[in-house]
Amino acid sequence: MPEHKELSDQLFLELKKRTIQAKDLSYSPYSKFKVGCCILADTNNDTGNGNTVWFVGANVENASYGACICAERSAIIQAVMNGYKKFKAIGVSTISTEISSPCGICRQFIYEFSNGKDIPIYLFNDDGSKFIKVCLFELLPLGFGPSDLDVQV
Amino acid sequence: MPEHKELSDQLFLELKKRTIQAKDLSYSPYSKFKVGCCILADTNNDTGNGNTVWFVGANVENASYGACICAERSAIIQAVMNGYKKFKAIGVSTISTEISSPCGICRQFIYEFSNGKDIPIYLFNDDGSKFIKVCLFELLPLGFGPSDLDVQV
Amino acid sequence: MPEHKELSDQLFLELKKRTIQAKDLSYSPYSKFKVGCCILADTNNDTGNGNTVWFVGANVENASYGACICAERSAIIQAVMNGYKKFKAIGVSTISTEISSPCGICRQFIYEFSNGKDIPIYLFNDDGSKFIKVCLFELLPLGFGPSDLDVQV
Amino acid sequence: MPEHKELSDQLFLELKKRTIQAKDLSYSPYSKFKVGCCILADTNNDTGNGNTVWFVGANVENASYGACICAERSAIIQAVMNGYKKFKAIGVSTISTEISSPCGICRQFIYEFSNGKDIPIYLFNDDGSKFIKVCLFELLPLGFGPSDLDVQV
Ligand SMILES: [Zn+2]
Ligand SMILES: [Zn+2]
Ligand SMILES: [Zn+2]
Numbered sequence: 136m137p138e139h140k141e142l143s144d145q146l147f148l149e150l151k152k153r154t155i156q157a158k159d160l161s162y163s164p165y166s167k168f169k170v171g172c173c174i175l176a177d178t179n180n181d182t183g184n185g186n187t188v189w190f191v192g193a194n195v196e197n198a199s200y201g202a203c204i205c206a207e208r209s210a211i212i213q214a215v216m217n218g219y220k221k222f223k224a225i226g227v228s229t230i231s232t233e234i235s236s237p238c239g240i241c242r243q244f245i246y247e248f249s250n251g252k253d254i255p256i257y258l259f260n261d262d263g264s265k266f267i268k269v270c271l272f273e274l275l276p277l278g279f280g281p282s283d284l285d286v287q288v
Numbered sequence: 289m290p291e292h293k294e295l296s297d298q299l300f301l302e303l304k305k306r307t308i309q310a311k312d313l314s315y316s317p318y319s320k321f322k323v324g325c326c327i328l329a330d331t332n333n334d335t336g337n338g339n340t341v342w343f344v345g346a347n348v349e350n351a352s353y354g355a356c357i358c359a360e361r362s363a364i365i366q367a368v369m370n371g372y373k374k375f376k377a378i379g380v381s382t383i384s385t386e387i388s389s390p391c392g393i394c395r396q397f398i399y400e401f402s403n404g405k406d407i408p409i410y411l412f413n414d415d416g417s418k419f420i421k422v423c424l425f426e427l428l429p430l431g432f433g434p435s436d437l438d439v440q441v
Numbered sequence: 442m443p444e445h446k447e448l449s450d451q452l453f454l455e456l457k458k459r460t461i462q463a464k465d466l467s468y469s470p471y472s473k474f475k476v477g478c479c480i481l482a483d484t485n486n487d488t489g490n491g492n493t494v495w496f497v498g499a500n501v502e503n504a505s506y507g508a509c510i511c512a513e514r515s516a517i518i519q520a521v522m523n524g525y526k527k528f529k530a531i532g533v534s535t536i537s538t539e540i541s542s543p544c545g546i547c548r549q550f551i552y553e554f555s556n557g558k559d560i561p562i563y564l565f566n567d568d569g570s571k572f573i574k575v576c577l578f579e580l581l582p583l584g585f586g587p588s589d590l591d592v593q594v
Numbered sequence: 595m596p597e598h599k600e601l602s603d604q605l606f607l608e609l610k611k612r613t614i615q616a617k618d619l620s621y622s623p624y625s626k627f628k629v630g631c632c633i634l635a636d637t638n639n640d641t642g643n644g645n646t647v648w649f650v651g652a653n654v655e656n657a658s659y660g661a662c663i664c665a666e667r668s669a670i671i672q673a674v675m676n677g678y679k680k681f682k683a684i685g686v687s688t689i690s691t692e693i694s695s696p697c698g699i700c701r702q703f704i705y706e707f708s709n710g711k712d713i714p715i716y717l718f719n720d721d722g723s724k725f726i727k728v729c730l731f732e733l734l735p736l737g738f739g740p741s742d743l744d745v746q747v
């Protein structure tokens with residue numbers, strides 16, 4: 136078992152499985168680069184068991200590339216539309232045998248909901264045979280957020 | 289009953305109700321302009337009754353305004369993540385007493401999934417006391433889509 | 442000479458030439474779909490001759506497709522950064538032998554600066570052998586703009 | 595003189611002045627948060643003096659917030675449209691008395707042109723009385739770029 140101390144073994148394996156499967160939802164006729172994301176929502180309960188709520192997302196592309204929405208934002212939209220704005224863990228997986236990291240847009244999108252609390256992000260390659268754990272605040276240090284605009288969220 | 293011949297009275301009222309309620313899901317601390325969207329998925333069945341599948345969305349904003357995702361895109365993401373890429377009707381409602389129309393980004397996002405088939409879009413004001421029906425191809429004539437890039441979707 | 446009554450023959454030919462050439466500035470390693478745009482700024486002078494100010498743009502893509510900026514927005518940014526927010530005519534040309542139309546994002550971006558005044562948009566194919574003239578308000582009817590947010594611009 | 599060893603004193607002061615002034619070009623009726631950016635292009639010459647080429651940008655907002663383009667992207671568009679894709683230094687300044695950092699979208703946009711070479715970024719408050727120096731690779735570690743898509747740029 137690799138290092139993933141924020142999650143129990145069971146939750147980690149569940150996150151991994153759901154993240155890898157989420158790629159199947161991808162609509163990516165332009166890049167043909169399927170990406171999946173899974174979010175474990177923070178329900179303020181014990182992480183080890185009990186009330187776990189999951190959301191998945193995949194990239195949805197557009198002929199006008201600028202309108203493309205990545206897997207991470209897609210998953211967060213699912214969570215927010217279901218009333219969850221706090222995230223306990225995020226998983227990302229692409230179809231590559233190498234690990235990729237979230238793009239800057241998605242780091243920005245996740246950051247909006249961090250509210251001063253770091254979020255572990257698990258990056259998996261295509262089948263989960265490789266993985267690394269990073270954290271939001273490592274990926275977007277000195278983040279631009281609500282406080283820069285003096286907005287209370 | 290206003291003109292809405294694509295939908296039965298029952299479906300129209302249901303679309304209206306869900307569209308108006310969807311605004312409650314909005315995360316919009318910057319514009320404070322809550323927008324809701326509801327999609328009636330095309331399940332290839334009779335529209336009048338039977339298997340109706342709904343998705344709702346609301347705008348999700350970001351301190352970096354360019355990362356904001358409107359209600360329409362949010363709703364489509366829900367639909368696509370659940371396996372639905374054909375839409376029978378779309379409703380949009382804002383908190384304004386006047387009717388607003390989808391922005392160009394969202395028209396573009398909807399267009400990707402039109403596949404040559406027009407989609408009725410119902411625009412409601414805040415409480416649905418005013419409404420107009422438009423169609424996607426009226427809102428985005430000469431649309432830029434997959435065929436411009438010679439991509440088969 | 443095709444129909445282009447908003448512009449003198451000389452200005453039309455100049456717009457056409459600059460639009461077609463603008464494609465050379467494109468950074469598009471992902472789509473390989475080069476697009477160019479040229480803007481004739483409105484300097485409140487006679488259109489036939491005199492003080493004509495041009496800006497060109499091309500698409501600038503990104504590995505994260507959602508960060509791509511189209512040729513039209515690229516050209517408008519040039520104009521705005523040089524103090525011009527009124528446009529007398531816009532030309533667009535792609536590398537395709539067929540004509541393409543601006544995407545919804547760009548229609549939205551242009552609309553912001555229309556201020557109630559329509560703008561002719563000339564769509565050229567790759568070498569200008571085909572062209573059609575459209576207008577902003579045809580491309581984005583019922584546009585979503587500053588007034589929807591009760592903002593004075 | 596604060597630490598800015600990548601630049602001569604003269605270039606640093608010039609970058610600071612141009613960055614702070616760039617805010618005047620901002621079109622930001624929605625956030626009213628003016629941001630300016632200045633880029634010193636890399637012309638492959640000695641940094642100390644000689645052939646220095648500057649580009650400035652400011653944020654250009656839109657009623658559809660998702661279409662907003664930040665100052666950093668605006669400045670890069672200027673540079674790319676003028677044939678410059680390598681950047682020796684970037685300055686950013688907002689109207690706040692506190693320092694803000696680029697959003698994730700802009701970090702992503704800059705990263706596209708980094709080509710494995712780090713770029714110093716100078717963050718100034720409104721009048722330049724405060725400043726810090728960061729680097730692109732600190733702001734976007736594990737960046738998502740062309741190589742993730744196996745694209746040669
Ligand atoms: Zn992303
Ligand atoms: Zn929209
Ligand atoms: Zn466009």
Ligand SMILES: [Zn+2]
Pocket residue numbers: 352664665666696697698699700701
């Ligand atoms: Zn930015």
